[in-house]
Amino acid sequence: MTNFFSLFSAIIFIASYYFYIISIFRKETKPQKASWIIWSITDLIILITLLLQSVSNYHLSFAATIGSILIVFLSFKYGVSGWRKIDFICLSVSGVGLLFWQLYNNPLVALIILSLTQIIATIPTAVYVWKYPKTENKISWGLFFIAGIFGVLAIPVWNPENYVFPLSILVVSIPFFIMLFRDKNN
Numbered sequence: 001m002t003n004f005f006s007l008f009s010a011i012i013f014i015a016s017y018y019f020y021i022i023s024i025f026r027k028e029t030k031p032q033k034a035s036w037i038i039w040s041i042t043d044l045i046i047l048i049t050l051l052l053q054s055v056s057n058y059h060l061s062f063a064a065t066i067g068s069i070l071i072v073f074l075s076f077k078y079g080v081s082g083w084r085k086i087d088f089i090c091l092s093v094s095g096v097g098l099l100f101w102q103l104y105n106n107p108l109v110a111l112i113i114l115s116l117t118q119i120i121a122t123i124p125t126a127v128y129v130w131k132y133p134k135t136e137n138k139i140s141w142g143l144f145f146i147a148g149i150f151g152v153l154a155i156p157v158w159n160p161e162n163y164v165f166p167l168s169i170l171v172v173s174i175p176f177f178i179m180l181f182r183d184k185n186n
Contacts, residue, residue, distance in 0.1 A: 003056065005154035009147045009166075010059035016143030017067030023137040024071075024078045030135045031075040032128055034087035038094045038121035040068035042114045045098075046165055049107045049114070053161050060151040061165055080128060080135070087124050094120060108160055115168035122172050129179050141176040148173050 023029040043065040050058045097117040101110040129136050148170030155162045 002154045002156040005150050006056070006059045009150035009154055010063040012143050012147035012150060013060055013063035013067065016140045016147060017063075017070065019143065020067075020137050020140035021070065021074065023140065024074050027078065028134075029078075029137045029140075031071050031079040032087070032125040033072070033075045033079050034083070034091055035121045035123075035125040036068060036071045036075045036079075038091065039118060040065070040072045041098075042094070042118050042121070043068045045101070046111060046114050046118075049111050050161070050165065053107050053111075055161050056156055060147065060154070060169060063147075064169065084124070086127055090120055090123050093117070111164050112160065115164045118168050119171055122175065126175050126179070129176060133180055133182075136176065136180060138180045141173060141180050144169070145173040145177040 020029060020031075024031065043061065047058065047061045047065045050061050094117045097113045097120070101113050104110065104113075125136070148166065151166030151169050152163070155166060
C-alpha cells in the first residue's frame with residue numbers, strides 16, 4: 001500500500017506542476033527565482049541521496065526534481081523580476097547548508113540539511129505570497145499539499161531516510177496552502 005501512496009503522491013505532484021506551469025504561461029503565477037533555484041538544486045541532490053540509500057519511496061522526490069528544474073527555467077522569463085535582500089540571504093544560508101553536506105559526507109546528514117534548506121527556500125516565496133497572494137496558483141499549492149500528505153502516508157518505515165523528505169514537502173506546502181486559501185476574494 002505504501003508503494004501505491006508513493007506513486008500516487010508523485011502523480012499528484014506532477015499534476016500540481018502542470019497547473020503551475022499553465023498558470024505561469026497565462027501570467028497568473030510569478031515564480032520566485034531564489035526559491036525555485038534552491039528547491040531544484042536540493043531536490044536533485046535529495047533524489048540522488050535517496051537513490052544511493054535504496055529508499056523505496058523516491059517517487060515524490062523524482063517528481064519534485066523534474067518539476068522544480070522546469071520552474072527554474074521559466075522563472076527567469078516569467079518570474080518576479082530582480083532580486084531582493086531576502087533572496088540573497090536565503091541563497092547564502094542554503095549555500096552554507098550545502099557546504100555542511102559536503103563536510104559531513106554522510107547521506108543521512110545530507111538529507112536532513114537539504115530538507116531544512118528546502119524549508120528555508122520557502123521564505124522568499126512566502127513573503128511575496130503574503131503580500132501578493134494572486135501571484136501564485138491555488139490549485140497547484142493545494143495539490144502540492146495533498147501530494148505531501150500522500151508522501152507521508154507512503155513512508156514504509158519510520159526512519160529518517162524515509163520520512164525527512166516527505167515531511168519537508170508537507171512543511172513547505174502548508175504555509176502556501178494557508179495563505180492562498182485564507183482570502184475568499186483571491
